[in-house]
Amino acid sequence: MVRMLLVGPPGAGKGTQAVLLSKAFSIPAISTGDIFRANVRDETPLGVEAKGFMDRGEYVPDSLTNALVADRLSHDDCTSGFLLDGYPRTLDQVRALDEVIAAQGHQLDVVVELTVDPDIVIDRIRVRATEQGRTDDNEDVMRNRLELYARETAPLIQVYGGRQILVSVDGIGSIDDVTGRIVEALGLRGLRA
Numbered sequence: 001m002v003r004m005l006l007v008g009p010p011g012a013g014k015g016t017q018a019v020l021l022s023k024a025f026s027i028p029a030i031s032t033g034d035i036f037r038a039n040v041r042d043e044t045p046l047g048v049e050a051k052g053f054m055d056r057g058e059y060v061p062d063s064l065t066n067a068l069v070a071d072r073l074s075h076d077d078c079t080s081g082f083l084l085d086g087y088p089r090t091l092d093q094v095r096a097l098d099e100v101i102a103a104q105g106h107q108l109d110v111v112v113e114l115t116v117d118p119d120i121v122i123d124r125i126r127v128r129a130t131e132q133g134r135t136d137d138n139e140d141v142m143r144n145r146l147e148l149y150a151r152e153t154a155p156l157i158q159v160y161g162g163r164q165i166l167v168s169v170d171g172i173g174s175i176d177d178v179t180g181r182i183v184e185a186l187g188l189r190g191l192r193a
């Protein structure tokens with residue numbers, strides 16, 4: 001039973017690690033980016049609203065994003081824990097998430113920060129743009145997303161550090177190496193798969 005978040009810049013490998021950790025810990029991986037993309041693909045009202053922000057590399061407004069996550073965390077599969085990938089990304093989202101978890105009578109166990117060199121992140125996003133054809137992975141949008149991360153999301157790391165629930169893990173290396181480092185760091189905190 002683990003309630004955790006993955007934080008890190010775009011291209012840090014959060015999505016890949018989220019899927020593996022979700023299996024290892026038997027908890028759902030919830031990616032706000034994936035949920036938004038599915039809504040864009042299906043042309044739902046949420047997707048229509050989110051698309052412009054996503055294509056420009058901006059954040060979808062907090063009100064929409066917070067409502068989406070509050071709803072998702074109310075599903076039965078989250079009672080045994082969850083892994084959030086790509087949420088929260090703003091201080092307002094931190095506050096909203098705290099409220100949702102507290103209302104369920106729980107607290108966050110751990111926040112895993114994946115650290116990567118900015119040049120490596122840019123290379124990875126270039127590869128992903130070719131492989132997955134993501135419309136938000138072109139050069140200008142990518143820079144926007146990295147800047148936004150530095151301005152809006154990096155401050156969250158201090159917040160969670162202050163709560164003593166932050167674990168920073170080197171995100172450079174093979175996928176398995178990185179998963180191994182995360183599992184080890186969680187184990188040191190008594191959080192076991």
Ligand code: AMP
Binds near residue numbers: 032053061136145
């Ligand atoms: P990701 O796949 O996590 O990189 O997310 C892709 C895009 O979805 C982001 O660039 C944002 O436009 C939007 N998005 C995903 N998560 C959030 C969030 N927590 N807050 C605001 N926008 C988000």
